[in-house]
Amino acid sequence: MAAEKAQVVVIGGGATGTGILRDLALRGISAILVEQGDLAHGTSSRFHGLLHSGARYAVKDKEAARECLEENMILRRIAPNCVENTGGLFVQLPEDNAEYADQWLAACAESGIPTEELDPRELRRNTPVLHHRVTRAFIVPDCAVDGFRVLWSNVNSARRYGARLYTYHSLTGIQQSNGKVTGVELTNQLTGERKYIECEMIINSTGAWGGAVAALAGIELNIIKDKGTLVAYNHRLTNQVVNRLRPPGDGDIFVPHGTITIFGTTSVTVNDAACTKPGHGEVLDLIKIGQEMIPDLENYRLIRAFAGVRPLYQAGNTAGGRSVTRNFALVDHQERDGLQGFISIVGGKFTTFRLMAEKTVDLAAKRLDVTAPCRTAEESLTSPVSEQWLERGKRVFGIPGAKKAADRLGDSFQRVVEEAEKNPDQRKIFCECEVVSLAEIVHVAGDGDSFTLGDIRRKTRMGMGTCQGTFCSYRTLGALSGYSQFAGNHREYLTKFLQKRWKGIRPVLWGQQLREAQLSSAIYCSLFGMERML
Amino acid sequence: MMKKNTDVLVIGAGLSGLMAAAKAVAQHKKVLLVAKGMGALGLSSGCIDLWGYQINQPDKVCTNPLAEIAKLVSHKPEHPYAKVADVLPESIDFFLQICHQNKISYLNTNRNWQLPTALGTLRPTYLVPQSMAVPDLAEVKELLVVGFQALKDFYPDVLITNLQKNTPLGAHCHLKTLMVKLANQELNANTLAHLLEKQAMLEQVISQIKPHVLPGMVVLFPPVLGEQLGHEVTEVLSEKLGCSVYEVANIPPALPGQRLQKALLHHLKTQGVEVIIGCQVTDAQITEKRCQGVVANSNGKIMEISAQTMVLATGSFLGGGLTSQSNEIKEAVFGLPVKVCPGKWSRQDFLSLAGQPFHEFGVAVNDQLQPLDDQGQVLLENVLITGANLAGCNYPIEKCGNGVALASGYKAGKLVGEAGR
Ligand SMILES: Cc1cc2nc3c(=O)[nH]c(=O)nc-3n(C[C@H](O)[C@H](O)[C@H](O)COP(=O)(O)OP(=O)(O)OC[C@H]3O[C@@H](n4cnc5c(N)ncnc54)[C@H](O)[C@@H]3O)c2cc1C
Ligand SMILES: Cc1cc2nc3c(=O)[nH]c(=O)nc-3n(C[C@H](O)[C@H](O)[C@H](O)COP(=O)(O)OP(=O)(O)OC[C@H]3O[C@@H](n4cnc5c(N)ncnc54)[C@H](O)[C@@H]3O)c2cc1C
Numbered sequence: 001m002a003a004e005k006a007q008v009v010v011i012g013g014g015a016t017g018t019g020i021l022r023d024l025a026l027r028g029i030s031a032i033l034v035e036q037g038d039l040a041h042g043t044s045s046r047f048h049g050l051l052h053s054g055a056r057y058a059v060k061d062k063e064a065a066r067e068c069l070e071e072n073m074i075l076r077r078i079a080p081n082c083v084e085n086t087g088g089l090f091v092q093l094p095e096d097n098a099e100y101a102d103q104w105l106a107a108c109a110e111s112g113i114p115t116e117e118l119d120p121r122e123l124r125r126n127t128p129v130l131h132h133r134v135t136r137a138f139i140v141p142d143c144a145v146d147g148f149r150v151l152w153s154n155v156n157s158a159r160r161y162g163a164r165l166y167t168y169h170s171l172t173g174i175q176q177s178n179g180k181v182t183g184v185e186l187t188n189q190l191t192g193e194r195k196y197i198e199c200e201m202i203i204n205s206t207g208a209w210g211g212a213v214a215a216l217a218g219i220e221l222n223i224i225k226d227k228g229t230l231v232a233y234n235h236r237l238t239n240q241v242v243n244r245l246r247p248p249g250d251g252d253i254f255v256p257h258g259t260i261t262i263f264g265t266t267s268v269t270v271n272d273a274a275c276t277k278p279g280h281g282e283v284l285d286l287i288k289i290g291q292e293m294i295p296d297l298e299n300y301r302l303i304r305a306f307a308g309v310r311p312l313y314q315a316g317n318t319a320g321g322r323s324v325t326r327n328f329a330l331v332d333h334q335e336r337d338g339l340q341g342f343i344s345i346v347g348g349k350f351t352t353f354r355l356m357a358e359k360t361v362d363l364a365a366k367r368l369d370v371t372a373p374c375r376t377a378e379e380s381l382t383s384p385v386s387e388q389w390l391e392r393g394k395r396v397f398g399i400p401g402a403k404k405a406a407d408r409l410g411d412s413f414q415r416v417v418e419e420a421e422k423n424p425d426q427r428k429i430f431c432e433c434e435v436v437s438l439a440e441i442v443h444v445a446g447d448g449d450s451f452t453l454g455d456i457r458r459k460t461r462m463g464m465g466t467c468q469g470t471f472c473s474y475r476t477l478g479a480l481s482g483y484s485q486f487a488g489n490h491r492e493y494l495t496k497f498l499q500k501r502w503k504g505i506r507p508v509l510w511g512q513q514l515r516e517a518q519l520s521s522a523i524y525c526s527l528f529g530m531e532r533m534l
Numbered sequence: 535m536m537k538k539n540t541d542v543l544v545i546g547a548g549l550s551g552l553m554a555a556a557k558a559v560a561q562h563k564k565v566l567l568v569a570k571g572m573g574a575l576g577l578s579s580g581c582i583d584l585w586g587y588q589i590n591q592p593d594k595v596c597t598n599p600l601a602e603i604a605k606l607v608s609h610k611p612e613h614p615y616a617k618v619a620d621v622l623p624e625s626i627d628f629f630l631q632i633c634h635q636n637k638i639s640y641l642n643t644n645r646n647w648q649l650p651t652a653l654g655t656l657r658p659t660y661l662v663p664q665s666m667a668v669p670d671l672a673e674v675k676e677l678l679v680v681g682f683q684a685l686k687d688f689y690p691d692v693l694i695t696n697l698q699k700n701t702p703l704g705a706h707c708h709l710k711t712l713m714v715k716l717a718n719q720e721l722n723a724n725t726l727a728h729l730l731e732k733q734a735m736l737e738q739v740i741s742q743i744k745p746h747v748l749p750g751m752v753v754l755f756p757p758v759l760g761e762q763l764g765h766e767v768t769e770v771l772s773e774k775l776g777c778s779v780y781e782v783a784n785i786p787p788a789l790p791g792q793r794l795q796k797a798l799l800h801h802l803k804t805q806g807v808e809v810i811i812g813c814q815v816t817d818a819q820i821t822e823k824r825c826q827g828v829v830a831n832s833n834g835k836i837m838e839i840s841a842q843t844m845v846l847a848t849g850s851f852l853g854g855g856l857t858s859q860s861n862e863i864k865e866a867v868f869g870l871p872v873k874v875c876p877g878k879w880s881r882q883d884f885l886s887l888a889g890q891p892f893h894e895f896g897v898a899v900n901d902q903l904q905p906l907d908d909q910g911q912v913l914l915e916n917v918l919i920t921g922a923n924l925a926g927c928n929y930p931i932e933k934c935g936n937g938v939a940l941a942s943g944y945k946a947g948k949l950v951g952e953a954g955r
Contacts, residue, residue, distance in 0.1 A: 284860055298859065424718040428686045438686075471687075474653075474785055478689030490653070490696055495885060502884040509880050510858040514892060517880070518852045519577070521890050523785055525930035527579055528653045529586075531885045532593060534699045 012206035014044035018154035019357030025161035036170035046308025058107035064327035088142025088241035181341030208273035230264035251289030278305035304504030313347035431472035433465020543841035548573020550921030550943035551847030557947025579783035580790025582661035586933025625944035652784035654696025688756035727761035873925035889931035896925035
């Protein structure tokens with residue numbers, strides 16, 4: 001059998017890898033993206049969701065700050081429905097170093113980040129949850145960003161130009177001959193099958209896994225893995241992103257996303273990129289720090305905790321590493337290690353993914369003798385759902401249901417509405433917390449990119465709400481029992497669903513969450529006897 | 535401020551509170567029952583579980599739960615059953631008698647039933663409403679599972695698929711499923727149950743099922759066959775289809791538990807118990823190990839209630855009897871000490887066969903159901919604790935939730951009924 005071919009194989013379906021895939025495709029370079037799990041399996045779905053204005057980095061790293069600002073403005077323009085333009089606040093408390101505020105203001109000005117001082121009295125009126133002792137407050141152009149949506153939009157945009165995607169495929173081997181990359185060996189994570197792709201170039205954009213992937217080529221690449229824990233509140237605590245005005249540290253950012261707020265984070269070095277277990281102790285520490293800004297924090301309902309691993313690049317002993325900026329590093333292994341056709345991109349932030357992709361593909365294009373320029377900052381990433389379709393959607397799913405579905409589905413919204421119009425049975429709302437209809441679940445189950453229950457969960461967000469999946473897990477089992485790939489074994493289906501939710505709930509198991517957990521446990525054990533199910 | 539005085543104050547309208555009030559009033563006490571909301575009974579299957587599995591082999595069903603509980607009492611003396619085992623048989627008789635008086639039929643075969651659930655598992659249980667008393671499935675030759683297109687909470691195919699894995703069916707048993715179509719819009723269990731009480735609607739259901747019925751067939755439905763008391767939808771279906779018809783346990787809302795709840799409330803009212811729902815007890819006046827009275831908020835109005843004895847039947851976290859913060863757990867009304875496993879509230883495995891520890895948290899009591907401190911000293915002499923508020927029981931795994939509530943509620947009612955004589 002002839003092996004599949006592409007000029008470039010990109011490894012890692014995070015913000016960076018999907019951004020690179022799109023950039024390659026827009027320049028007419030044939031490309032395949034390979035991801036070991038679902039898109040956003042790594043850090044790009046386990047982050048704060050803050051589209052930085054750069055203000056957080058202004059004092060320490062002006063170049064990084066400037067990059068953030070520029071990319072922030074670009075993403076708002078090209079992907080308006082992935083960004084919630086919340087604006088951001090930096091607030092200072094009496095115990096914080098007062099001089100830092102002036103230093104920070106000057107640094108922002110130097111980096112071109114607009115700031116506007118807010119009278120603390122006005123702040124107390126607008127944002128009463130914040131501590132009344134706030135001494136100074138400033139407005140900056142921070143935003144909230146939906147990582148999952150950005151990643152899928154990148155891929156869908158790239159696909160329009162012929163790019164291909166393999167999820168649930170892990171890179172397990174790199175083929176080289178005469179100091180040149182010739183192909184990759186992939187292993188299907190669901191079936192164990194092997195697959196080979198011939199290519200001229202591999203781009204390693206695997207974030208915290210970057211070292212392990214480079215090792216497959218016999219190359220050493222040092223990446224520090226830094227775990228951060230986050231918690232999600234079931235409230236929109238503030239309308240703006242809130243940062244603490246002091247040198248960046250733990251527990252100093254609140255990001256509102258729709259009706260919830262994500263608060264964090266912490267910083268612990270770990271050995272394994274897959275170490276995403278949020279700790280109970282870390283959560284308690286976080287809340288304690290957060291109370292300095294929002295004194296009532298303990299009384300708000302937490303939905304879950306989660307953790308992600310930051311890939312921090314350490315140039316250190318890897319002398320050849322050419323640092324593009326102190327923020328991220330592009331490593332040309334041809335230059336550094338003498339392996340032609342292998343590039344690694346490491347470090348960085350979600351906010352700057354597009355820029356990182358641009359720099360990476362600039363290098364790749366040069367090596368491939370392609371002269372087409374980067375177009376990712378000009379061409380729209382997504383087009384918002386039209387008013388007309390939103391109206392039709394409201395008639396079948398109700399107002400909140402249609403809005404949420406339109407946000408989640410983007411271009412596919414139309415097809416799901418049509419299906420529900422034709423088939424009233426499909427209008428049933430299966431997940432009441434996130435307002436997910438049967439039509440949407442069935443659509444996602446058949447979209448060709450869904451292989452596991454988790455894929456359906458992430459795309460529809462079913463089971464992500466306050467009921468902890470108690471009701472929708474059982475209902476979707478019913479709806480999907482006809483699809484053997486998702487629900488072949490019912491016990492396994494439910495166990496996985498419930499266990500996934502439980503991992504996030506356990507670290508925040510008190511108050512309303514404990515009540516809800518008791519209900520859930522009573523339903524699955526007392527009523528259904530699932531602990532002994534065969 | 536409104537003031538009330540009574541012999542017995544029962545706080546909580548779950549099964550244990552309802553039983554306590556019923557037994558106390560049967561002994562001619564003046565009884566007031568107040569509750570914030572209705573309890574877990576309405577969320578449950580409606581069956582009374584006593585004890586599900588063998589103590590030495592927790593994967594094997596026990597046939598005689600009374601004998602198993604006798605073993606448990608010596609094995610685990612801190613279990614609530616150890617405090618109420620003396621009245622267990624009479625509490626069951628009392629319960630059945632009330633059911634009988636109120637024309638709601640529960641069956642007792644002196645052994646555990648093994649009843650199918652909507653998930654296709656079997657649940658061991660002891661007292662069973664007539665409408666759920668599915669016969670031994672090994673004997674059934676034709677089984678039909680009927681769902682409703684409009685009801686998103688019940689899937690005949692799911693039931694059938696797992697039933698085949700979870701129970702030995704007869705070698706020649708035929709399994710079939712059928713979806714009844716009634717309306718285009720979605721219906722929840724309560725609305726559907728209400729509609730099925732209407733004859734025209736039931737006729738529609740019958741006409742869709744009838745062509746599939748075979749002699750000797752057993753037909754299983756979701757637990758939605760009639761909402762109100764005395765509406766014998768199951769019987770009508772059974773008669774018109776010419777086969778046996780049953781409801782199976784399912785996620786809430788489910789009607790059998792709600793029907794029992796209504797029947798018990800109705801019983802209390804006919805016996806002269808004053809019942810106030812929507813009334814939360816917020817504070818208690820305590821002097822010298824006695825509670826003189828409590829303050830309650832009844833739909834916004836503040837009430838002071840004094841009573842000789844009180845039954846605390848406020849349930850666990852779900853009922854509101856226990857409240858929690860990140861680092862502490864409290865009994866909500868009297869601030870009684872709660873027995874916990876420090877540092878271990880939950881287990882990593884959600885469906886662990888060892889159970890989630892938080893279910894076991896609760897108030898420790900003596901044989902008189904009086905609350906104790908960690909030295910074993912009585913804290914309040916005239917307050918008795920019942921049901922899911924008691925420490926030491928992991929009902930979701932042990933299968934004993936309604937059983938513990940029934941027996942402890944009965945015992946508390948009996949003790950307060952005898953008090954002051
Ligand atoms: C707690 C926390 C909060 C953060 N908050 C913010 C924020 O608010 N704003 C911001 O801009 N940035 C934030 N960041 C940083 C940002 O999330 C990351 O820098 C960014 O998501 C990294 O994206 P990536 O694509 O490089 O890596 P990833 O998203 O981790 O993608 C790498 C992918 O490679 C895949 N992979 C690994 N090995 C293989 C293999 N052998 N074969 C195939 N696939 C493989 C992985 O499964 C993974 O999906 C935060 C980070 C953390 C940890
Ligand atoms: C989903 C589910 C399914 C179940 N299925 C079964 C089953 O099939 N079989 C079985 O045997 N067991 C089952 N159980 C367990 C069983 O139903 C419970 O253990 C039992 O009913 C508990 O009864 P209770 O009276 O102790 O408490 P609850 O039923 O919790 O009642 C507590 C009462 O106290 C009230 N209250 C609380 N605080 C206050 C206050 N401050 N002031 C006033 N009122 C207050 C509440 O509003 C409520 O009325 C199930 C439980 C659940 C949750």
